[in-house]
Amino acid sequence: MDSQRAPVGPRHAAEAVRAARLARFESPASARAGGGADLSSTHAVLGDLSSAAAAIQRPPPSSRAVLGGARAQTSAVLGGARAQPCAAEPLRPFDPPRYVPTPLEPAERALKQVELIRVLDGRGAWQLTDALLDTGNELLTCVDEAFAISLGLHVPNSPATGGHGGDSVTLRGIVPGAQAQATVINVQLEVRGVAFGPMRVALTRLDTHRPVLLGMDVLSELFSAGFHIGS
Numbered sequence: 001m002d003s004q005r006a007p008v009g010p011r012h013a014a015e016a017v018r019a020a021r022l023a024r025f026e027s028p029a030s031a032r033a034g035g036g037a038d039l040s041s042t043h044a045v046l047g048d049l050s051s052a053a054a055a056i057q058r059p060p061p062s063s064r065a066v067l068g069g070a071r072a073q074t075s076a077v078l079g080g081a082r083a084q085p086c087a088a089e090p091l092r093p094f095d096p097p098r099y100v101p102t103p104l105e106p107a108e109r110a111l112k113q114v115e116l117i118r119v120l121d122g123r124g125a126w127q128l129t130d131a132l133l134d135t136g137n138e139l140l141t142c143v144d145e146a147f148a149i150s151l152g153l154h155v156p157n158s159p160a161t162g163g164h165g166g167d168s169v170t171l172r173g174i175v176p177g178a179q180a181q182a183t184v185i186n187v188q189l190e191v192r193g194v195a196f197g198p199m200r201v202a203l204t205r206l207d208t209h210r211p212v213l214l215g216m217d218v219l220s221e222l223f224s225a226g227f228h229i230g231s
Helices: 010-026 028-033 035-057 061-083 145-150 216-224
Strands: 114-120 126-133 142-144 168-172 179-191 194-204 212-214
Touching: 114 212, 142 145, 142 179, 145 179, 145 194, 168 194, 179 216, 194 216
Parallel strands: 126 212, 142 194
Antiparallel strands: 114 126, 114 179, 142 212, 168 179, 179 194
């Protein structure tokens, strides 16, 4: 009969155990008479309980297959990662990588007689302006005084910017046969991506449309970098 009994779930098995224990202790005589049968029934119920608990804890075959496949794929990925380590670049503390500018084409190295340059003003912002190339000026690059004042680079009669009692230089050749004293200040320029300065420049009166006169102090460095004056 035990082989024909329907499967017992955990809840029904527990209730059956409690009922068997109550029936066992209600009548000592009946307990003695049917002790063997009750003990067999109890063992059967406990066996059903163990089977039910094992069925609950054991995952279904499909779940075990999925978990096994996932573990296998993870092991394969990790194994491949270990088999192919990333190649790290060697450390070069005494020879770090340096920025290399893009080389210019020959046509891009031809300077115009009037170049568009950048000048750093007194507020730290770059300003565009035209500059005239003067290969005959071997002394200092010249900047128009009014232009320097408008950019906040020079304050007249101010020792801080050389306006009073500061450095000065004698200019010759701007006007044929004439010479003049010019105040010297420091500015920063950029011509065709090449930075100059802070560098000394002389303040004078120039054409307002071309307020910078680039001398050989700037042009010689441009020529050394491969630039030339185009036709």
